[in-house]
Every structure is written in structure tokens, then in C-alpha cells.
Amino acid sequence: MIRVVHYLNQFFGQIGGEDKADTKPLVREGVVGPGMAFKMALKGQAEIVATVICGDSYFNENIEKAKADIIAMVKKYNPDLFIAGPAFNAGRYGVACGAIAKAVKEGLGIPVVTGMYIENPGADMFRKDIYIVSTKNNAAGMRNAVPVMAKLALKLAKGEEIGSPDEEGYIERGIRRNYFSEERGSMRAVNMLVKKLKGEEFTTEYPMPTFDRVDPNPPVDDMAHAVVALVTSGGIVPKGNPDRIESSSASKFGKYCIKGKLDLTEKEFQTAHGGYDPVYANSDADRVLPVDAMRELEREGVIGKLYDYYYATVGNGTSVANAKKYGAAIASELKDAGVDAVILTST
Amino acid sequence: MVKEIERAGLPVVHMCTVVPISLTVGANRIVPTVAIPHPLGNPSLSHEDEFNLRKKLVLKAIKALQTKVDGQTVFEN
Numbered sequence: 247m248i249r250v251v252h253y254l255n256q257f258f259g260q261i262g263g264e265d266k267a268d269t270k271p272l273v274r275e276g277v278v279g280p281g282m283a284f285k286m287a288l289k290g291q292a293e294i295v296a297t298v299i300c301g302d303s304y305f306n307e308n309i310e311k312a313k314a315d316i317i318a319m320v321k322k323y324n325p326d327l328f329i330a331g332p333a334f335n336a337g338r339y340g341v342a343c344g345a346i347a348k349a350v351k352e353g354l355g356i357p358v359v360t361g362m363y364i365e366n367p368g369a370d371m372f373r374k375d376i377y378i379v380s381t382k383n384n385a386a387g388m389r390n391a392v393p394v395m396a397k398l399a400l401k402l403a404k405g406e407e408i409g410s411p412d413e414e415g416y417i418e419r420g421i422r423r424n425y426f427s428e429e430r431g432s433m434r435a436v437n438m439l440v441k442k443l444k445g446e447e448f449t450t451e452y453p454m455p456t457f458d459r460v461d462p463n464p465p466v467d468d469m470a471h472a473v474v475a476l477v478t479s480g481g482i483v484p485k486g487n488p489d490r491i492e493s494s495s496a497s498k499f500g501k502y503c504i505k506g507k508l509d510l511t512e513k514e515f516q517t518a519h520g521g522y523d524p525v526y527a528n529s530d531a532d533r534v535l536p537v538d539a540m541r542e543l544e545r546e547g548v549i550g551k552l553y554d555y556y557y558a559t560v561g562n563g564t565s566v567a568n569a570k571k572y573g574a575a576i577a578s579e580l581k582d583a584g585v586d587a588v589i590l591t592s593t
Numbered sequence: 594m595v596k597e598i599e600r601a602g603l604p605v606v607h608m609c610t611v612v613p614i615s616l617t618v619g620a621n622r623i624v625p626t627v628a629i630p631h632p633l634g635n636p637s638l639s640h641e642d643e644f645n646l647r648k649k650l651v652l653k654a655i656k657a658l659q660t661k662v663d664g665q666t667v668f669e670n
Contacts, residue, residue, distance in 0.1 A: 307611075587604045
């Protein structure tokens with residue numbers, strides 16, 4: 247029987263929500279939560295002998311220690327296979343699944359599989375290192391994701407040949423493999439070109455890598471006279487969340503006046519973010535949006551001026567397309583307002 | 594968001610706790626912070642010590658904005 251260890255976060259591991267995101271790694275014998283669905287999908291060919299659970303914040307704030315501790319836990323169970331997640335579009339969970347799967351693969355030399363949504367930051371970080379099954383962006387995709395992950399995991403554990411990303415359902419790893427084709431290259435190229443000319447769909451055999459990098463701007467020369475703006479994806483809003491920015495998958499950003507405000511008080515500000523424990527930001531929003539410290543630097547003449555408005559959205563499962571749109575809109579308004587530089591804080 | 598602000602021509606510094614994510618999204622000036630739910634604070638400190646910690650981090654961000662960088666740079670100290 248193939249022995250499997252499964253990795254889950256505090257939520258899927260049934261420990262608790264964001265208030266338990268600082269949970270240190272722990273082990274449960276047998277299956278927990280989604281492990282039940284994996285058990286079915288593994289069809290008696292493999293058994294989940296243990297489940298490691300770790301809080302998403304704990305993992306991401308202590309990556310090296312968490313990896314070392316979890317590897318030690320996994321090793322004790324002497325597994326043949328390691329499955330993490332799936333994490334869908336949960337950013338911290340995706341990073342945790344990718345990082346721990348890669349560490350187990352390299353540290354213990356066993357095959358690993360995880361699953362996440364293509365826009366999860368963990369996908370871009372780890373897709374070249376490990377097999378990441380492409381999932382939907384939320385847990386409603388569990389039913390579809392589990393059989394695909396289980397099938398791929400079994401194949402890996404048995405040392406069977408793994409097909410293309412399309413065939414197996416994993417996110418492209420940037421690996422090219424030789425194969426014998428029925429048609430020669432020139433024929434395939436002309437066929438592709440004809441399809442393209444007709445406006446039909448075609449699949450390239452060599453996708454170009456997309457590098458969307460922006461070069462850093464020159465530094466601010468005269469900070470003592472510069473206007474600096476604060477922007478946050480940490481969801482800091484005036485009390486009551488007047489624009490009703492959503493706690494996840496935010497459909498908008500807000501612009502809020504802080505003219506004359508020396509400090510963000512519990513009475514006037516809160517967080518709207520649903521992806522981290524809100525206790526600390528609600529009692530003092532300066533912990534996410536440092537208005538009080540900026541005011542002091544303004545008073546000391548370190549910066550010229552803190553811009554009168556700040557911008558905020560909730561970066562929690564927000565699509566990349568929306569984040570780009572908000573970023574571009576905010577930047578254009580800040581430029582028009584004569585702002586010289588920006589501090590962006592994220593939770 | 595960081596990248597779009599940079600693209601528009603404004604120097605920007607990203608203050609965040611999970612630096613690998615910031616590197617993945619393409620921030621150029623990065624200042625690591627305290628913890629995910631309180632990047633610029635530490636509730637276990639006294640109010641005064643917490644403010645000083647925050648001021649120190651923000652000052653580091655200001656310094657980063659005044660520093661010429663050629664590519665992605667994490668301002669550790």
C-alpha cells in the first residue's frame with residue numbers, strides 16, 4: 247500500500263478560521279477534512295496515514311522553521327507520496343502548499359502533488375519545481391480537483407509516465423520533451439498558420455514566456471519636499487466601511503481623507519479584509535496603514551507632506567486583472583494630484 | 594497594484610511580511626514587516642515601543658524610496 251501524508255491549513259484542517267491562522271504545525275493520524283475525498287479518490291491503492299496541519303500565517307511568517315518542523319513530522323510516517331491542499335486562490339495557503347511540497351520532494355525524495363488556482367501567487371512561485379493541479383478559485387472546486395490530484399499522485403507514486411499538462415490537468419512547468427509526431431514540423435507549422443489566418447483556434451507548440459516586469463523608477467531626490475501617499479491592500483476603511491468594499495474578491499477600491507488626522511483610532515477606522523485576523527487592525531489601524539508614523543516624519547521634516555488621501559482595497563482572492571485595474575487607476579489619480587512617491591502596505 | 598503604480602512612473606515601496614509573494618508580483622523596493630495581521634505593529638509591545646518600531650520601519654521605507662535600485666531589492670536592514 248502506498249503511504250500518503252496530507253498537508254492542510256488551519257481552516258481545512260478543522261482547527262479554526264483566521265483567529266487560528268497562527269497555529270504551529272501539528273499532526274493528526276489518518277484523514278482530516280478534504281482527506282476523506284482523497285481517500286475515496288485513491289481507490290484503496292494508497293492510504294493517508296497522517297495529516298499535517300499548519301496555520302497559514304504561521305507558515306508564511308516562519309517559512310524556514312515551518313518547513314524544517316513539518317519535514318521532520320512527515321518523515322516519521324515514512325510516506326511514499328505527499329499531497330498538499332488544494333489551496334484554490336488562497337494566497338498564503340498556496341505559498342505554504344508549494345513551499346512544503348517542494349521541501350518534501352527535495353528533502354525526502356518522494357513525489358509530491360498540490361493544487362491551486364492559476365492566479366495563486368504560489369502557482370507562479372512553484373510550478374517549475376512541482377506538479378500543481380490547476381483548480382478553480384474557490385473551495386467549490388474541491389470535487390473536481392481531488393480526482394485529478396489523486397490520479398496524478400498515484401501515477402507519480404507508481405513511477406508511471408506523466409502526460410502533458412493538458413492531459414493530466416497540472417499547471418505547465420516549462421519542461422519540453424521530445425516525442426515522435428505523425429506530421430513533420432513544416433506541415434504542423436503551415437497547418438497552424440492556416441488556422442490562424444482563418445481566425446480559428448490553434449495551440450502553439452512553444453508558448454513564449456511572458457515576463458511582465460517593470461523597471462524601478464529613479465529614487466526621490468528631495469524627500470524633505472516630497473508628497474508621499476499611502477496605499478494599502480490591507481482593507482483599512484473608515485468605520486462602517488462606507489463604500490462596502492468586499493471582504494474578499496473586492497470589486498472596488500476606496501479613497502479616504504486623512505487630512506489633519508494624526509492617528510487612526512479604533513473609533514474611526516477598521517479593516518474590511520476577510521483574509522487575516524482583524525483584531526489587531528481594528529484596535530489600531532496604524533498597524534496596517536502607518537498614518538501616525540508618517541505624521542511624525544512629516545513634522546520632523548523627513549518627508550515634505552503626507553498626501554491628504556489614502557487608497558485602500560482588500561487584497562484577498564482579488565483577481566490579478568482587478569488588482570492591475572485598481573493599481574493603474576490609483577496611480578493615475580496620485581500622479582494628477584502631484585504625489586511624488588508611494589508606500590504600499592500589504593497584510 | 595505595486596507594479597502598476599511603478600509602471601505609471603511613481604517610485605513605490607512595498608511593505609509586507611511575505612516577501613516571496615512581493616517578489617513574485619514584481620515589486621522592486623521591498624521592506625519586510627512584522628506579521629501578516631499587523632505588518633506595522635506588534636501588539637505585545639507597549640504603545641510607545643510599538644510606535645517606535647513602526648516609525649523605524651516607515652523610515653526604512655522612506656530610505657528605500659531615496660535609494661537607486663537596479664532590480665528587485667529587499668531592504669533587510
